[in-house]
Amino acid sequence: MSEDLLTIAGKTYASRLLIGTGKYKDFEETRDAIEASGAEIVTVALRRTNLGQNPDEPNLLDFVSPERYTILPNTAGCFNAEDAVRTCKLARELLDGHSLVKLEVLGDQKTLYPNIAGTVKAARELVDDGFQVMVYTNDDPIVAKELEDMGCVAVMPLGSLIGSGLGILNPHSLLLIMEQAKVPIIVDAGVGTPSDATLAMELGCDGVLLNSAVAHANKPVLMAGAMKKAIEAGREGFLAGRMPKRVYANPSSPGEGLI
Amino acid sequence: MNLTVNGAPHTFNGTTVTDLVAELNLTGRRLAVEVNREIVPKSEHDTHTLREGDTVEVVHAIGGG
Numbered sequence: 001m002s003e004d005l006l007t008i009a010g011k012t013y014a015s016r017l018l019i020g021t022g023k024y025k026d027f028e029e030t031r032d033a034i035e036a037s038g039a040e041i042v043t044v045a046l047r048r049t050n051l052g053q054n055p056d057e058p059n060l061l062d063f064v065s066p067e068r069y070t071i072l073p074n075t076a077g078c079f080n081a082e083d084a085v086r087t088c089k090l091a092r093e094l095l096d097g098h099s100l101v102k103l104e105v106l107g108d109q110k111t112l113y114p115n116i117a118g119t120v121k122a123a124r125e126l127v128d129d130g131f132q133v134m135v136y137t138n139d140d141p142i143v144a145k146e147l148e149d150m151g152c153v154a155v156m157p158l159g160s161l162i163g164s165g166l167g168i169l170n171p172h173s174l175l176l177i178m179e180q181a182k183v184p185i186i187v188d189a190g191v192g193t194p195s196d197a198t199l200a201m202e203l204g205c206d207g208v209l210l211n212s213a214v215a216h217a218n219k220p221v222l223m224a225g226a227m228k229k230a231i232e233a234g235r236e237g238f239l240a241g242r243m244p245k246r247v248y249a250n251p252s253s254p255g256e257g258l259i
Numbered sequence: 260m261n262l263t264v265n266g267a268p269h270t271f272n273g274t275t276v277t278d279l280v281a282e283l284n285l286t287g288r289r290l291a292v293e294v295n296r297e298i299v300p301k302s303e304h305d306t307h308t309l310r311e312g313d314t315v316e317v318v319h320a321i322g323g324g
């Protein structure tokens with residue numbers, strides 16, 4: 001399996017699990033969970049720096065080093081294209097010119113469903129400005145294709161709502177998206193359990209991005225390791241090709257020579 | 260001079276972005292600075308002069324998914 005690499009914007013990754021850094025107990029737990037997950041791409045958010053802080057206050061990037069991981073800044077919390085583009089520009093400055101971003105333009109607080117009009121507008125501006133855009137979107141194959149055609153480097157449909165842990169509710173829509181895609185399709189949002197992640201990979205998704213499923217587990221570091229195995233199992237299952245389903249039984253032991 | 264920094268009024272006693280970052284006890288931190296909605300690159304922190312009424316945003320990376 002060592003040859004089976006995920007390529008995003010020309011860079012290759014051995015791990016197909018992308019992991020978030022939100023909602024952990026502390027930075028030590030964040031670091032240990034990411035380590036256990038084997039992820040190489042790690043998302044972060046951008047927020048105003050607390051002023052008047054202790055100069056020794058710990059910083060996330062001291063625990064999740066940009067030298068070791070590909071840091072993927074997101075635009076979480078942005079509900080319009082303008083805020084999302086602004087956030088990406090700040091992220092590029094923060095990370096010394098790094099141009100890979102996770103674009104999400106959200107529709108409302110209740111569902112965090114993507115606002116597609118805003119997503120398309122922001123994606124176009126960011127691609128034109130030289131960003132490598134991995135884009136969170138819904139499971140509409142027409143939208144996915146449009147985002148790919150405008151130059152997004154990965155399309156990331158939801159499996160179910162962000163933070164819901166409801167799993168992959170839309171396998172047939174994901175299959176339609178993957179059937180036509182030429183860029184990686186990464187399920188972003190909805191995975192709650194290792195078996196959810198495996199299902200996404202068995203369907204043929206190129207990767208899975210998750211956060212809450214690990215951070216909100218009782219034992220996040222243990223769950224991070226479980227997710228790593230689940231993604232690997234699902235990928236190998238996809239590459240191996242499943243047996244055909246059939247309605248009637250088919251014995252595994254030969255019928256000849258029965259006594 | 261009077262600035263707005265991260266949404267709050269701030270009385271600034273220096274000249275440049277570098278001075279402001281120092282005044283905020285943030286020297287050496289990984290952060291990005293925007294003045295009046297324009298990014299001020301790190302290479303210009305020493306030379307970018309702040310003016311009365313400027314709106315400054317200082318951001319950093321936090322946990323997120």
